[in-house]
Structures are given as structure tokens and as C-alpha cells.
Amino acid sequence: MEIIISSNSSKPIYEQITTQIKAMVMQGELKTGDPIPSMRSLAKTIHVSVITVQKAYEDLQRDGFIETTVGRGSFISAQNRDFIQEEQQKKIEEYLMLAAETARTSGIKLEQLTELLSMFYKGD
DSSP: OOOOOOTTOSSOHHHHHHHHHHHHHHTTSSOTTOEEOOHHHHHHHHTOOHHHHHHHHHHHHHTTSEEEETTTEEEEOOSOHHHHHHHHHHHHHHHHHHHHHHHHHHTOOHHHHHHHHHHHHHTO
8 A cells, every 4th residue: 555645735644645545445456354554554654643644544434434443453444335435426516516606607618617627637
């Protein structure tokens, strides 16, 4: 499991960790039951404090991505991936609804909006 921390990002480090682990789960790189590094181990590997990793792991556990057992460690949760994807889709729909409404009231044509979305999605 490779986590890359960017010092140029406006996102806090714990959020960068959380986002990357969630992405690995959603893309199937990490599967149900896969172990993830201990907090100390990950903190040492990516050169951050254990408290930062702890915050990320707490968020991942709260969101249903990992389960932690004292003495055994942390593992990718068996929670239904479809449920997680559905939650993400709801969030995306809210943003798209806001973007569409803003575009419509600003006179931006659907073609322009589609082009912008495509550009952002591809990372151009």
C-alpha cells in the first residue's frame, strides 16, 4: 500500500491518507480482509506523526472502510462496496446539481458545462 503525501496540497495530511485509502478500496486495490499497516508503521513510512495517522484511521473506521481489533490490527471492512459507492454518488449528484443550476443561471451552455466536467474528470 503506497500513500503519497503532498506538501503542496491544501488538504490536511490525515485527509490525504483517508482519500487515498478510500480510493484504493473503491478501485479494488484493497479488498475485504486485507490488512493495512499499523498506525506507527504507516507514520514512520510516510514521515508523519502517529496522531495524524490515528485521525485518518478513525475517519476510515467511522466511514466503514476499515475495522480495527485490539491486538490484531486494522483491516479493510467487509462493508458493502456498493453501499459506499452509492453514498459517493449521492455526494456527486449534489455537486452536479449545484453546478448545473449555477451554469443555467449564469447563461453557460450545457456543452460548455459538459466540456468542463470532462476536462476535470480527465485531469487536464
